[in-house]
Amino acid sequence: MKKFHLISMLLLVVGVFCSCTNKDYQKAIPADASLVMRVEFGDIAQKAEFQKSEAMKTLEQSLEAAVKKGDLEKVKAYLDDPTEMGLDFGEPAYFFMVGMETFGLTMKVDDEGALKDFITLLQQQGLATKPVEKDGLMCGTLIDEIHYSYDANACLLMASPQGKGKSTTSRMARELMNQKESNSFLDTDGFDRLDDADGDVSLYTNVGNLPKEMIAPLLRLLPNNLDPKDLDVVADLKFENGKATLKGRVYGNSSEAKKIIKTADDELDNIDGVFLDKVSDKMMVWIGANLKGSWVLERLKADASIKEMLFMMERAIDIEQMLKAVDGDLAIELQQGELRSSEPEYLAYAQLKNTDFLEDVDYWKKSMKDYGITMSALAKDQYQLSIDGESYVWGVEDKTLFMGSAEADREQGKKESILKPYAKEIKESKFFLFFNLEPLAQEELNRHPSAAEKKMLEALKAVVAKAPSASEMSITVMLQNEDENFLKQLF
Numbered sequence: 001m002k003k004f005h006l007i008s009m010l011l012l013v014v015g016v017f018c019s020c021t022n023k024d025y026q027k028a029i030p031a032d033a034s035l036v037m038r039v040e041f042g043d044i045a046q047k048a049e050f051q052k053s054e055a056m057k058t059l060e061q062s063l064e065a066a067v068k069k070g071d072l073e074k075v076k077a078y079l080d081d082p083t084e085m086g087l088d089f090g091e092p093a094y095f096f097m098v099g100m101e102t103f104g105l106t107m108k109v110d111d112e113g114a115l116k117d118f119i120t121l122l123q124q125q126g127l128a129t130k131p132v133e134k135d136g137l138m139c140g141t142l143i144d145e146i147h148y149s150y151d152a153n154a155c156l157l158m159a160s161p162q163g164k165g166k167s168t169t170s171r172m173a174r175e176l177m178n179q180k181e182s183n184s185f186l187d188t189d190g191f192d193r194l195d196d197a198d199g200d201v202s203l204y205t206n207v208g209n210l211p212k213e214m215i216a217p218l219l220r221l222l223p224n225n226l227d228p229k230d231l232d233v234v235a236d237l238k239f240e241n242g243k244a245t246l247k248g249r250v251y252g253n254s255s256e257a258k259k260i261i262k263t264a265d266d267e268l269d270n271i272d273g274v275f276l277d278k279v280s281d282k283m284m285v286w287i288g289a290n291l292k293g294s295w296v297l298e299r300l301k302a303d304a305s306i307k308e309m310l311f312m313m314e315r316a317i318d319i320e321q322m323l324k325a326v327d328g329d330l331a332i333e334l335q336q337g338e339l340r341s342s343e344p345e346y347l348a349y350a351q352l353k354n355t356d357f358l359e360d361v362d363y364w365k366k367s368m369k370d371y372g373i374t375m376s377a378l379a380k381d382q383y384q385l386s387i388d389g390e391s392y393v394w395g396v397e398d399k400t401l402f403m404g405s406a407e408a409d410r411e412q413g414k415k416e417s418i419l420k421p422y423a424k425e426i427k428e429s430k431f432f433l434f435f436n437l438e439p440l441a442q443e444e445l446n447r448h449p450s451a452a453e454k455k456m457l458e459a460l461k462a463v464v465a466k467a468p469s470a471s472e473m474s475i476t477v478m479l480q481n482e483d484e485n486f487l488k489q490l491f
Helices: 002-024 041-048 054-066 069-080 112-124 166-178 189-196 212-221 255-267 293-300 304-313 319-324 356-371 420-427 438-445 451-459 486-490
Strands: 035-039 093-098 102-108 132-134 137-142 146-150 154-159 201-206 231-240 243-252 283-292 326-335 346-352 374-379 382-387 390-397 400-404 431-436 460-469 472-479
Touching: 035 189, 041 231, 041 486, 054 069, 069 112, 102 166, 112 137, 112 146, 137 166, 146 166, 154 166, 189 201, 189 231, 189 243, 231 486, 243 255, 243 486, 283 293, 293 304, 293 319, 293 326, 304 319, 319 326, 319 356, 356 374, 374 390, 420 431, 420 460, 431 438, 438 451, 438 460, 451 460, 451 486, 472 486
Parallel strands: none
Antiparallel strands: 035 093, 035 201, 093 102, 102 154, 132 137, 137 146, 146 154, 201 231, 231 243, 243 472, 283 326, 283 431, 326 346, 346 400, 374 382, 382 390, 390 400, 431 460, 460 472
């Protein structure tokens, strides 16, 4: 029994020590990092079969020209087995930014002696300075711009191309390496949210840390009393056979932010799929949603330029009254054309809760003449609108509003829709976009691209974007062959 307790205590001590050691390199990330990105180098290299790739051959050829002959075999040995550098590529690496000017990369050290040997090799190539002990760490520079600090558990690279001086960045690196876990990014909700992401590359940022010009469109849609720092964003990119998927999720950090996200989620319904069969053979992009027109109108008016555009449209059609009548599925189709030389034709459909606006059509026809716009009847409740030499068709049929620059194909619904394989995903989403890449790829192939570009273009099938909730969205690039290794195809 005593022997059993002794073994249990030893296992507990080893477990605690190992878990703390794993975090030693993560605690070098500052708590106020404006962006943190986790990269699974080991998984990416394995999925890409990088060692056998054309990219690897190109890299080897470049090194043969750049590396001093006496060290070429040593460098190639590191390429054959990167773990010989003394870094643990089985653990994720973390790239981070402090403000918008200082960059850092922290990785777990597997063998401090091997890392020192690798730096010595870089020193012989004139790419690094000799490590010097400072504050219990080994420190130096790479290519005279990047500061490195390492110990038995962690290696941190930092650079500040703009702003901070070299000595300031070097001191910051040592302070981060020696800081307590409780003062680091490890002890924040942001780390937990990033840790939950399962991508090969995952990213965290707080909206308030981003440049104002970048988030300006978002801020116009948010209530004035909401602080951008109340919103976190986590995105992850995952490579799989036949596809690559980028997922994004928004988190609320305050009761007000959480309330806004919940309200948006409650107001947006899942797509019913009533327009899935109204897809033409010429479809290039299809967008679907289930919306209340009044909700859309309110958010459109929050943008001054869109509000002005709506006002201009009011001269011809009471667009507000029409939008308020929308309640249900909405679908927009962009059609193929000469992609570089002309704008694609489009068709839009929307379910209506009423058709009261049709009573004002005769008045619209009269008043719009003052602005050089004409509208003629094609059939009952169906019209052709002519503006500046361009013609558009719109009307109502079976409580469905349709409009567009292309005429609807009356044979639609009798043929199998290209969207049929995605019907389940569409109906589980609040927003769905399908971008058929084949026409685009074919047009590029006609321009005689290089062999590598041709191979990639022939492999592409579609881009699918979907939002299962108001706070989540994913974008997937799909290949023709579902068994094709996406990363291998890239490399």
